[in-house]
Amino acid sequence: MYGNNVARYGYRLFVALLLLLYLVQAVSPVLAEGGGGIAGGIAALVKKVIDAMIIAGGIALAFFIAFTNLSAMVARGVGMPYVEANATLKIISLVVLFGFLVFSIAITNAIIDGIMAYHSNEPIKVPSVG
Secondary structure, eight states, X not given: OHHHHHHHHHHHHHHHHHHHHHHHHHHHHHHXXXXXXXXXXXXXXXXXXXXXXXXXXXXXXXXXXHHHHHHHHHHHHHTOHHHHHHHHHHXXXXXXXXXXXXXXXXXXXXXXXXXXXXXXXXXXXXXXXO
């Protein structure tokens, strides 16, 4: 009984430490950016987070393609041609989405760089009353 709780909390601690390690690696560009200031560091951090989300989406698409291919093989073995045709259409659409995913990292990085090109380093001046 107590061994199960120790294993569960040990697993949670392990996941928390892995998450902390990942966050430290994600925040390190903010600390390493010397010339760009905080705005350049935040832009680098946003790029890393968006790239990680896009890579996670690519991994999910790969799993969906594999699962759909498996369901198509099972449908063929059982003798259900409609399900097989539907699975083939899903595979084709997922491959097209994966093509969009491949170019999305470059597109998002270009958008962020374009926004940062118009960023001003001047402080904001608020007029005082009186």
